[in-house]
Amino acid sequence: MNKDIQVSISQKDDVSILQIKGDVTAITGEPIEEAYQKVTTAGAKKILLYFDKDGYINSGGIAILIGIASESRKNGQTVRMTGLSGHFQKIFNMVGLTKYTEIFQTEELALKDF
Amino acid sequence: MDDETFKNAKDSSQVEKHSQQELEKRIFHLKTLYDLIQEIGYLRETHEITRNLLLMMIGNFGASCGFIFLFDTGRGKMDTYSQRGLPKESVDIFSEKLELGDLTWLNKITQIETLDESNPAQTKGREELFDLLSSFSLRIWVPFNIDSNLRGGIGLGDKLSGDPYSSDDQELLVTMAHQGAVAVENAKLQQARIEALEQSKKELEKLSKAKSKALDHLSHELRTPLSVIQGNIRILKRKIQAQTPPLVREEVFESLEKNLARLSDIQQETDQIIRSYQALETNQRLVESDDSQSSSLECIDLYPFTEQILENVKKQAIRREIQFHLEGDEGLDMLMDPKILEDILVGLLKNAIENTPDEGMIRVILEQKNQWIQVKVVDFGIGITKENQRRLFDGLFHTLDTELYVSKKPYEFGAGGKGLDLLRARVYGQRFKFDVSVGSQRCIRIPTDQDLCPGRISTCPHCRVREDCLNSGGSTFCISFSVPEDRGY
Secondary structure (H helix, E strand, O other): OOOOEEEEEEEEOOEEEEEEEEOEOOOOOHHHHHHHHHHHHOOOOEEEEEEOOOOOEOHHHHHHHHHHHHHHHHOOOEEEEEOOOHHHHHHHHHOOHHHOOEEEOOHHHHHOOO | OOHHHHHHHHHHHHHHHHHHHHHHHHHHHHHHHHHHHHHHOOOOOHHHHHHHHHHHHHHHHOEOOEEEEEEEOOOOEEEEEEEEOOOHHHHHHHHHHHHOOOOHHHHHOOOOEEOOOOOHHHHOOOHHHHHHHHHOOEEEEEEOOOOOOEEEEEEEEOEOOOOOOOHHHHHHHHHHHHHHHHHHHHHHHHHHHHHHHHHHHHHHHHHHHHHHHHHHHHHHHHHHHHHHHHHHHHHHHHHHHHOOOOOOOHHHHHHHHHHHHHHHHHHHHHHHHHHHHHHHHHOOOOOOHHHOOOOOOEEEEHHHHHHHHHHHHHHHOOOOOOEEEEEEOOOOEEEEOHHHHHHHHHHHHHHHHHOOOEOOEEEEEEEEEOOEEEEEEEEOOOOOOHHHHHOOOOOOOOOOOOOOOOOOOOOOOOOOOOHHHHHHHHHHHHHHOEEEEEEEEOOOOOOOOOOOOOOEHHHOOOOOOHHHHHOOOEEEEEEEEEOOOOOOO
């Protein structure tokens, strides 16, 4: 597992996009949480988590995403995800994360009708 | 296809799909177990281990929330706790209760517990425990014990998927908790080792300071009687020499004065070593008269600067038959206090001269390697044994065995090779951020400190020609100065 992660924030219309490059783990999850807090403080209601297709996500990373998904519900936000490989789409479905968020195959599809 | 066949095919397909999903789930769980070692195995802080362990559990089961804690029953204090998705207040109340001595819940969590509100028979007689789980919105609870003192638990909330925790899930949770407990235990042991080492280091420092203080005191105490004896000898000498014929021969006074001068030198050198050590301990400059002024950094043109110093040193060693060579890059310059650089270079050159026999050679090389400007003093002398290299910079080291090589004047072969100069270079290095290193090969003809070098190559029984000596041993002292990144080399 790589301990380096890069999280960049960009805006497309009213959607805040969190671009995540690197492995998502319990250790590297903190910058994602910070980026989420940052856009939330800025009033974001629509958030797209854009993952790196080559990135690895372990259970610790999934817990971080569950935390974000759960908080987004309380904050009245909508969180969508894209860039995930087929394997992780299955895993997210298995752990029930897809009940909180929607997964899209491409960024365009995710942004459509957001 | 008739209805029956269609139904069978559909059932078969569903079974296959279910099996596939089950297989993927198990692979994911195994992967979690593997990842857990990566996530917590190398951590040394208990709160980091417990935090990551909890996250791995939540992610693995897709739990809505989770709580982990370790309570130190010996100290009656919460050792660590971490939670995700729970109201902070309920965690605080729980912690307070434990710290106030109410260990009811802790004592009741002795095995894996699951809360099934639809099964009243399960809760009967254990209402308190299930009230706890319920108040935290926890669905499953696992004991998390490190030893008889450090005890705790891990709880997870409902699965996001809505599925109940199966017996396989329970087994996996217990396995993960055990892994976590091992990691915490290792971290605690490691912490205890580090603390013991730090304690030993502190005690050693204390002892070293006491030793330094005692030496300092002795050195000061020696100075006064030495001065008194020197004065008295001068008076005695004057009075006795006035008598005819003299009662005491001149040679007796010469011997007395010579030995007193030696004692005085030793006292002064000891004094300087102690000062250098104190400076090293406090990371300050040497407390010497010419060091009392603040350092003045100048851009030094290294080649002509070294050339000048080498010329001065050669004059000091005029009686010695040694060839000196200055080589390397003539275009190097550096920012440094010239007095300090001179001190270091003179010290290293003097050390090299005193360890090089007559007819030998000393090279000074100036060069830049990546981000380092290096000044190397290379001698082809007797070299330093491996054992001595280890204590080379401790200030008390002499490259020659002083019992075997009689005390001589500075720059003479076997004059002692002042360890003080090397210690001083180290002190300066620490303050001005440069590195002093040494590489040495003891002369293969005289491998131990007890073996003597005659001090002249042509009288050495092992050397037929000069090259035999040059190839037999020597030392290289290298000072490396870091070049600032914005310099355009």
